[in-house]
Amino acid sequence: MKTETYDVDVTVDGEGYYLVTEQIKVKFLEDRHGIYRYIPNKGFVAYQKDGDIKKFPYLARVELELPNSDIKESKQNGAKVFRFGYSDETVRKGDYEFTYRLTPERQGQPFPYIYYNIYPSKWKNDIPKGSRFTMRLPEGTDLEKLEFYYGAYGSAESASDIIDLRKNQKENTITGILKEDLPMGSGITCFSGQVQKGFAGVKGKPGISLFLWVPPVILLAVLAVLYLCFGRDEKIIPSIEFEPPQNMDSAAVGYVIDGIAEDKDILSLILYWADKGNLWIEEEEEYLMTLHKLKELPKEAPSYQHTVFRRLFENGDSVYLNGLKNDFGLTMSSAKTQLIQEFDGESKAGIYTKPSWRLQRLAFLCTLLSVIWVTVLTGHYSYMTAVGVVIQALLCTGMGLGMYFCCRGIDGWYSFSRAKRTLMTAGGASLFYLSEILYFVFYTYKASGNEIFDYTMEIGIVLAAAAVMMPLTCFMKKRTPKCIRWMGQLSGLRSFIETAELDRMRVLAKNRPEIFYHIMPYAYVFGLYDKFAEKLEVLEIPAPGWYHAGYEIKSWNAGVMLNCMAGNLTFAAVSLSQPSSVNASGGSSGGGNKGGFSGGGFGGGGGGSW
Incomplete structure (x- = not known):
């Protein structure tokens, strides 16, 4: 042109x-x-x-x-x-x-x-x-x-x-x-x-102060009331346990403790079935395992157990664990859905109360929308460069991710190791609050440079409201009374696996060595198999009848075996995951x-x- x-x-x-x-x-x-x-x-x-x-x-x-x-x-x-x-x-x-x-x-x-x-x-x-x-x-x-x-x-x-x-x-x-x-x-x-009277009457910054901070503060008040009415958990009182629950398999325990059906919950059933005598495991070479069917599952076994067991052995009585085809992931997905229905189907008590389950998602959206609201509204009246928009979007994303990880860490408190749950909760909260602080610093920097209209105080109020809404969101889900009773027993078992003294475990190893193999699948879904394996390595526990090695083992060690099994199950979970889990219920101008x-x-x- x-x-x-x-x-x-x-x-x-x-x-x-x-x-x-x-x-x-x-x-x-x-x-x-x-x-x-x-x-x-x-x-x-x-x-x-x-x-x-x-x-x-x-x-x-x-x-x-x-x-x-x-x-x-x-x-x-x-x-x-x-x-x-x-x-x-x-x-x-x-x-x-x-x-x-x-x-x-x-x-x-x-x-x-x-x-x-x-x-x-x-x-x-x-x-x-x-x-x-x-x-x-x-x-x-x-x-x-x-x-x-x-x-x-x-x-x-x-x-x-x-x-x-x-x-x-x-x-x-x-x-x-x-x-x-x-x-x-x-x-x-x-x-x-020269002063021009016509330009002397131009108004100051847009009067949107109340529109900025009042809606988020109202949301905070509403969420606080909803939390007090629907979201406060009853206190979980751990019982002294070293036996796995009688009527709850490891997959069910994995779902109950965090309300999420995961691949590891379903795969833990391999250890559970071995302990029950339905199959035996052969380690042909180090870390290469084959499952051999011994007998069918009892008819009264839950549907998700039958779904996976039938699919495992549909082509014969032996299957190479690490050689499962990718379409086995579809079977896993079906089993996870059936696991959820076992607890949350019609007329079932469920893991979390349905109002609190829905309210957590609503609270999550409200917390994020409070910040997005002020970002959009202030951006409507002030010009923000493309870089500034990207920075604000990234910081809002950081708040969302931080809140998600914190919620996930709290929901999965009993399914993670201490290090992992600390990383999830503390790391998630740190990411959320750090993103808030950086958002405020960035906005203050732009406002102090007079590049945008100054609503620093209003932004501070909204971010403070969001800072309170975040923990309300994370703790909004409330367990049902039945789940609270389960959790008392399960938290006791988890505590035993994580903190039991070696002297006490040596007594059990001498009198009832088989109990450690009963506990293995539960240690896996608790995310404590590594700690449990460390303790088993110093205990003299005889090899279980359901585990055979196809090569010479100089000395049997239950801890090494558990680490090997956990590694194979984790590899299978990563390889087969379809989804990995299913949730429960202006141009510069001037003068x-x-x-x-x-x-x-x-x-x-x-x-x-x-």
Whole structure:
């Protein structure tokens, strides 16, 4: 595209707005639909004062005065966009004339001065020699106080070298004609330090303070009441246990302790079935295991057990554990669904109360939406750069991820090792609160630089409310009374596996060695198989009848065997996971009373062809 002429007529009205007519004549070097022109309607004004650059945010209304069908209007990145032409037509030249009104509506500080970017610095090519502009000013304006700057954004170079100025004090007009091409990337800006009454009445920052902080605070109050009514767990009182539960297999225990059916819960049944005499395990080579069927499951076994057991041995009585086909993952998925139905189906008590289960998800959304709400609302009135938007989005994502990991750590408190649950809960909470702090620091930095309207106090209130909502969300799920009774027994068993003294375990190993093999599948779903294996390594426990090695073992060690089995089961879980788990239930603009510079005022922007 080549610009042949670019003429601008600016009327500065005494009521406090700029009426602008632009006439642009272009020639296209290839078929194009037309041109587009964008004018910032929010951003910040920048000006010089006492040798320093000062800024304040603004919000303006940009309206097309004589709209017609050739012009399509839209908003994009803090600017009003006018697009000329039709998508189904192409042209090689064009002569475009349009008039718009730019009215400053909100400013971060009083600024009763004329400050306007006549030629946009982001026009896509040179503005040619001979192009002219006319400024029509309010009565009483001292034309001698008008200053013109040109160059790239921030340049304070006088435009007298590039324009021929003609002043008419009687008619309050000043005309400028370009004496040479204005290079792409350069603009021309007019500034006057004379006070203009029409611009003195522009209002301050938008009055959205209550809209910012009141809704999140109300949400906090509602969530607090809901938590007190539906979310407080009864205290779990651990019983002294070293026996696995009588009527609950390891998969059921894995689901009860965290409310999530996982692959490891289902695969733990291999150890459970071996202990019950339904299969035996052969270690053909180190870490390579084959399962051999001994007998069918009892008819009264839960449906998820039958689903997996039948699929394991549908092609024979032996199956290589690490050679299970990928479609076995579908069987795992079905079994996990059946496991959930076993506890949460119709007429079942469930693991968590249904109101609290739903409320946790609602609370999660409300906490995040509180921050997103203020981000969107403040962004509507202030221009945030693309980098700033990305930073805010990443910090909101950090809050969401932190809250998710913290919730997951608390829900799975009894299914993780101490190190893992600490990492999940403390790490998740740290990520959430660190993201909040960084969000506040970033917003404060932008506001203190006067690049956006300052709602620091309101942002602080919202982030404080979200900080309280986060733990309410994490602890919102409430276990059913029946589950509380189960958890008393299961937490006792978990405590035994994790903290039992070796002397006590040696007594059990001498009198009832088989009990450790009963416990193995439960240690696996508790996430404590490594700790349990360490203890078994120092105990002299005879090999179980259901485990055979196809190679010579110099000395039997139950701990090594458990580590080997756990490694194989974990590998299978990773290989077969389909899903891995199923849940229960503006263009810079500006002005100043000492001096301006190119691109610092209202208007400006850019444009090109499309």
